Amino acid sequence: MSQIETYITEHQDQFLEDLKGWLRIPSISTSPEHKGDVLHAAEYAVGQLKDLGISHAGLIETQGHPLVYGEWLEAPGKPTLLIYGHYDVQPVDPIELWESAPFDPTIRNGNIYSRGACDDKGQVMLVLKALETLFQVNGTLPINVKILIEGEEEAGGESIEAYIKAYPERLGCDAAFICDTHMPSPETPALITGLRGIIYTEVVVHGAKRDLHSGTYGGVAPNPLHALAIIISRLKDADGHIHIPGLYDKLHKPSHEEKEFWRQDPLHMNDSFLKEMGVSQLSGELEYPPIERASARPTLEVHGIVGGFTGEGAKTVIPAVAKAKISLRLPPNLQSKEIFTLFEQAVKDAAPPDVRVEVVNLHGGEGVIVSPESQVMQAASEALNGVYGTKPVFLREGGSIPIAALFDEVLHVPVLLMGFGLPDDNLHAPNEKYSLQQFFNGVRTVASLLQKMAQ
Amino acid sequence: MSQIETYITEHQDQFLEDLKGWLRIPSISTSPEHKGDVLHAAEYAVGQLKDLGISHAGLIETQGHPLVYGEWLEAPGKPTLLIYGHYDVQPVDPIELWESAPFDPTIRNGNIYSRGACDDKGQVMLVLKALETLFQVNGTLPINVKILIEGEEEAGGESIEAYIKAYPERLGCDAAFICDTHMPSPETPALITGLRGIIYTEVVVHGAKRDLHSGTYGGVAPNPLHALAIIISRLKDADGHIHIPGLYDKLHKPSHEEKEFWRQDPLHMNDSFLKEMGVSQLSGELEYPPIERASARPTLEVHGIVGGFTGEGAKTVIPAVAKAKISLRLPPNLQSKEIFTLFEQAVKDAAPPDVRVEVVNLHGGEGVIVSPESQVMQAASEALNGVYGTKPVFLREGGSIPIAALFDEVLHVPVLLMGFGLPDDNLHAPNEKYSLQQFFNGVRTVASLLQKMAQ
Structure with missing residues (x-):
């Protein structure tokens, strides 16, 4: 077993405790009454960054909720990766449909249930734990990183947009990594090539x-x-x-290749949608394949x-x-x-x-199309292949991550959209969850990604 | 000044205090959490009946909220009038639009503002005060009365329907009087000849x-x-x-006469609707006159x-x-x-x-058509003429009082629909009110009605 793998295995419980502590903070960015909780969640993230070895970390004040920022730039000659996530969460209504309280993270059947478990605290935490693992095993990171975590993703994201447009040079990097997306199943890693606005x-x-x-x-x-x-x-x-x-x-x-991929539906999204929704027929424009519609x-x-x-x-x-x-x-x-x-x-x-x-x-917010040919996408593809034993598929996702378009347009860098959510994670709904297996595979994948980017 | 008029004038404040006490009880029949208040409002009505001289008064238990019942049958050879009203009220949402709290009755500009002020506690109270006035002035009533006040008018009225169908003989009478309707303006008394179901x-x-x-x-x-x-x-x-x-x-x-009345719109309902709603055009089936549509x-x-x-x-x-x-x-x-x-x-x-x-x-609930030719309607017409100085118009009202159809179908007696509400009383809306002038004219009219029925 590699040292990386050993560290991850031995620290599983601690990783989850750190995640739970963050999930317990009801950082609902659209609710004025949760303003203090949103700040608390931001401060928690700063604490995590400092603890794992990123001493240059703190809050950036905005007109709205603060940005969490940390950087570690001690790998001269190596690329710099800008890592993005968000620490705010969706409201919890209808609360009566939650099987366990939304801010009392609970583990059942290999999943952690909580508002924000997947979207996006769980996904951000696995990145932080990958950084921690690399620091602990190697005493350093293989590349430079800038970490930017916002608190208004579920509320329009105005503050981060203003900040990026005002100070693009502070966020100078070679690639941007957004960890806020899904893969079709635990056996099918995916990299996202398009998002809707x-x-x-x-x-x-x-x-x-x-x-x-x-x-x-x-x-x-x-x-x-x-x-x-x-x-x-x-x-x-x-x-x-x-x-x-x-x-x-x-x-x-769309391109001929995408249209063929949608038509053939090799991931069986048609059946997945039917099962996940519990319906006997799909809705919408029936003349288009389901994956294209979604x-x-x-x-x-x-x-x-x-x-x-x-x-x-x-x-x-x-x-x-x-x-x-x-x-x-x-x-x-x-x-x-x-x-x-x-x-x-x-x-x-x-x-x-x-x-x-x-x-x-x-x-x-704007949609985006990203190229699967960039160096960061290729490194991510290899990292996923190493952890999952199979190459990722290249997919569009139907959701909206306006920050991806901003990184593309303002920073002019390739964007990597790699996430470890699953289709049944109940995003924005009662009983949001995150697969623990996906969480730990995410830690492994991100650690591998950084190592591959250094080569 | 007649003794009746003197009594009413001297007891105006007490009449209003008794009404306010009733209005303060939030008897919202559709809200389970107000069940106790609904009962309290029923008991208040029983207390009022006993105080005014109807010693045979009490609650009738039902599957839902109780009925209030009282009777005074000590005028042998005289007709018996069944008097109906309801003590339950509508919910108060949106509560933020009320200028004074819905259950804190407040007098402003000659109106009393409260949920239930018009619908229907105010209208029931004026009937009780007419009975009190007659008792106090004459030591007796000119005719026999049965008083039935329900607590589910705003919640479907199932209990009273079941009671009337089960015990029609207990409610035997010569006419039924429902005091829960409107007149077009304070200068235009009205008797209602039709209701929608x-x-x-x-x-x-x-x-x-x-x-x-x-x-x-x-x-x-x-x-x-x-x-x-x-x-x-x-x-x-x-x-x-x-x-x-x-x-x-x-x-x-509809009859030719009704169609002509609607077409000519002698009460200027078209303009009234525009003004009351604050709109520049009316909605609905424009090919029919507004009063017919409503x-x-x-x-x-x-x-x-x-x-x-x-x-x-x-x-x-x-x-x-x-x-x-x-x-x-x-x-x-x-x-x-x-x-x-x-x-x-x-x-x-x-x-x-x-x-x-x-x-x-x-x-x-069913709609009803009542004849303007019945004795009780004629007596009411004379009473209104005496108080208002002008004969009433005969109108249909667009609202639903299913009990009217029940009295018609089950008790087989003429129904009198006479009320003293005004079009801007904000029924079922914030800032419900009742005109104090209409309230006291109602007391006078009902006292006169009973006297005329005895002749």
């Missing part, structure tokens, strides 16, 4: 000046909830087609509707105002600002004339 | 077996919120037409949608389940059970094939 909006519909009683006003009153239903049904039909004029015109055609097509989803009476029982109110949270996932080259303008116009065109509509742009 | 439903849409992340599953996942939007948009279009096959076929044609046409309204993320900020969840609260108002002779069956089928037909739909019948 996003716009997240709130559509606010105003009717009468006050809530009304449907007995007295039903038949003459505007109903903002009904108007929202009409707007939403006009924006996307039951077959998954989005009716935003101009949207599909701007979509780049990773490379624009999508529009409603995430919540607010307005009227939603308690137990019956109340015959016609609300004065109703709101819907609606996002679009945008394949690379659909620019978020441009699409928001098209979306806003489409919403206004879809609205019945008896209501007044506002469209709020809560946040946006 | 109602079905109140919950449409539950199931998608995947768990909440999903739109990044990973957007494009292949069923979205119950989107499916609900499609269902709702298919049930009612932007022009107010309801697409439930068979619904309009069952609608009776009182005599079937309507479908969405009252609330539950599902997904509705907090501050952004969460990219695709919920596993979403629910909508939807009601229909049904003109007389559209039977609630029959229409529910049509509605359920229409919802299922409107649902996209990738979701599973349940339709729950939360409650229903």
Whole structure:
């Protein structure tokens, strides 16, 4: 057994204890009442960095939640890798569906359950543990590293965007590594070659000046909830087609190779989706292969509707105002600002004339396409092959990591998107988990990646 | 000044204190946590009955909230009037829009503000104060009375329905008086000749077996919120037409006189609606006059949608389940059970094939048409003329008081629908109020009604 392997094996419990300590902090970045917890989680990460040997580590203040930054640049002549992750987490509702409390990390059947277990504290922690392992075994790191961990990934990421744009030279590097993605199964390592961008909006519909009683006003009153239903049904039909004029015109055609890969579905994503969702048929644009729909097509989803009476029982109110949270996932080259303008116009065109509509742009981020040919991607491919015994597949992921586009556009460096999540990790849902086997394989892979980058 | 008028004038403050005491009890019948308050409100009503001279008063236990019952039958040879009201109230959300707390009755500008001020504690209290006035002035009542006050009017009214059907003989009477309606303005007394029925439903849409992340599953996942939007948009279009096959076929044609009254709109309801709602145009079926739409046409309204993320900020969840609260108002002779069956089928037909739909019948009640020719209506007309100095108009009201149909069908007696609410009383909404002038005119009118019925 190599010294690396021995160290990892002997320190499994400690690695998990350090992860649990971080997971216990409810760093929900979108909740003002959790502001102190978010700061606490940032400070915890700084402590971890210092403990593992990165003495130059601390917080960078921003307009929002702080950035965690650490650097170790004592490998002259070797490449510098910028490592990115995030320490904030999603809200926990509906909390009643959690089998164990979201901030009481619990191990069951080889998984650790907690909000943030996979997204993204677990994935960041495995990188830190890979660094610790290399320091402990070799007394040094094989390459230079800069570590940047943000606290607003689930809240729009404005602060890190402003920082990167303001100080690109401070983050100078040879490659950027984002550890926040998935692989299709524990036997199928993957490297991500594309991500979708996003716009997240709130559509606010105003009717009468006050809530009304449907007995007295039903038949003459505007109903903002009904108007929202009409707007939403006009924006996307039951077959998954989005009716935003101009949207599909701007979509780049995928390569012949990608189309063949999607069509053949060698990873059996069709069956995986059916099983993971517990449905008998998939939804959406049936004329496209499922993996293409989930990773490379624009999508529009409603995430919540607010307005009227939603308690137990019956109340015959016609609300004065109703709101819907609606996002679009945008394949690379659909620019978020441009699409928001098209979306806003489409919403206004879809609205019945008896209501007044506002469209709020809560946040946006760009998609990205990365080349599988870069040195860092090749090193990662070899590292995964060494740990998993099989070469990784190159995939697009349907989620949005706007920081990837920023690294690409502002730092002009190759981006590595390598993560160890699994499809059933319940991201953004109750019972989020992370596979312990994936966590430790991640430590091994990242340690190997750094060694290979030094060669 | 008559003795009646003198008594009312001298006891105005005490009348209001007794009303405030009742309004302070948050008797929200749909909230299990308010069960104790609902009972407390019932006991308060019993106390009021006993205090005013109806010694035979108490609670009638039911499967749900108790009925308050009192009777005074010491006027042999005189008619017996059954008086109905309800002591339960609507929920208070959105509570942040109340200018004073909903259960802290507050007098401002000649109105008393509180949940239940108009609907229906204020209207019941004015009847009790009319009885008190007659007792105090004359030492007796001019006719026999039975008083029945329920606690589930806002929650489906099942218990009173069961009671009336089980014991119609106990409620034997010559006429029934329901004090739970409105008049168009303080200068225009009204008697109600028609009410709409109602079905109140919950449409539950199931998608995947768990909440999903739109990044990973957007494009292949069923979205119950989107499916609900499609269902709702298919049930009612932007022009107010309801697409439930068979619904309009069952609608009776109104009389020529009613149609003319609606078309001429002598009460200027069109302008009133615009002003009360603060809108520049009315909604709904523009080919029908506004007053007909609001009182005599079937309507479908969405009252609330539950599902997904509705907090501050952004969460990219695709919920596993979403629910909508939807009601229909049904003109007389559209039977609630029959229409529910049509509605359920229409919802299922409107649902996209990738979701599973349940339709729950939360409650229903029938509409009613009453004759303006009955003795009790004529007596009420004279009483209103005496107090307001002008004859009442005969109107339909758009709301639903299922008990009116029950009195009609089970007790076979003429029903009097006379109330003193005003259109801007904010029923079922924040800042519910009741006009003090209307309250005291109500006391005068009801005292006069009983005297006229004795003649």
